[in-house]
Amino acid sequence: MAMKLHWSPKSPYVRKVMVCAHELNLLERLELVRSVAAMLKPNERLMVDNPLSKIPTLVLEDGFALFDSAVICEYLNDLAGGSLFPTQPADKWQALRWHAFGDGLLDALILWRNEREREVPLTALVNAFELKTRACLRQLDDEAQALTETPFSIGHIALGCSLGYLDYRFDGLRWRESAPRLADWLTELAKRPSFQQTEPVNG
Numbered sequence: 001m002a003m004k005l006h007w008s009p010k011s012p013y014v015r016k017v018m019v020c021a022h023e024l025n026l027l028e029r030l031e032l033v034r035s036v037a038a039m040l041k042p043n044e045r046l047m048v049d050n051p052l053s054k055i056p057t058l059v060l061e062d063g064f065a066l067f068d069s070a071v072i073c074e075y076l077n078d079l080a081g082g083s084l085f086p087t088q089p090a091d092k093w094q095a096l097r098w099h100a101f102g103d104g105l106l107d108a109l110i111l112w113r114n115e116r117e118r119e120v121p122l123t124a125l126v127n128a129f130e131l132k133t134r135a136c137l138r139q140l141d142d143e144a145q146a147l148t149e150t151p152f153s154i155g156h157i158a159l160g161c162s163l164g165y166l167d168y169r170f171d172g173l174r175w176r177e178s179a180p181r182l183a184d185w186l187t188e189l190a191k192r193p194s195f196q197q198t199e200p201v202n203g
């Protein structure tokens with residue numbers, strides 16, 4: 001029996017889980033259930049497993065449902081005995097910090113996208129999201145060498161998925177011009193099969 005993953009090919013949070021599953025060789029243990037999660041339209045079928053109506057949600061073989069993406073990724077890593085969540089303090093806190101950094105950037109980008117799609121976006125809010133995003137990119141550009149030199153972890157996965165989402169939904173931002181070292185790091189990361197096989201689909 002497989003574990004059921006509420007999934008979408010476009011969600012960057014789901015992508016984190018899928019990258020982990022690829023890296024940990026757990027793909028065949030997952031049954032992907034296409035679930036539409038939209039802030040304005042809670043999905044009743046999804047809410048049976050996750051009352052927050054969010055994806056990813058992972059339903060284990062005994063029916064226990066795990067969320068959010070951070071919890072699911074750590075669960076998969078434990079299940080496979082992987083090293084995506086380092087345990088030695090020096091690597092652990094950096095990995096968890098980058099994980100939170102990537103998720104935090106994603107949270108801002110999702111809210112920014114929602115706001116800009118409203119009929120009358122709140123300019124101050126849109127400007128604040130852009131300011132924070134550009135500050136994150138500057139900071140991460142300064143950390144590109146550390147990212148390259150640190151063993152691959154959940155931190156790299158979260159940041160890679162956030163930057164992939166920038167490419168997917170924020171083409172006009174041209175972020176690579178202002179963060180060239182980070183762009184080079186992402187180019188290398190994107191060569192991993194786990195990233196290539198989870199690229200968000202257009203539409």
Ligand SMILES: N[C@@H](CCC(=O)N[C@@H](CS)C(=O)NCC(=O)O)C(=O)O
Pocket residue numbers: 010011012013014037038039040052053054055056068069070103
């Ligand atoms: N913190 C959550 C965020 C998940 C999330 O917001 N997913 C989006 C799809 S990309 C969603 O389900 N949105 C529906 C909603 O917010 O109602 C995680 O890391 O899993």
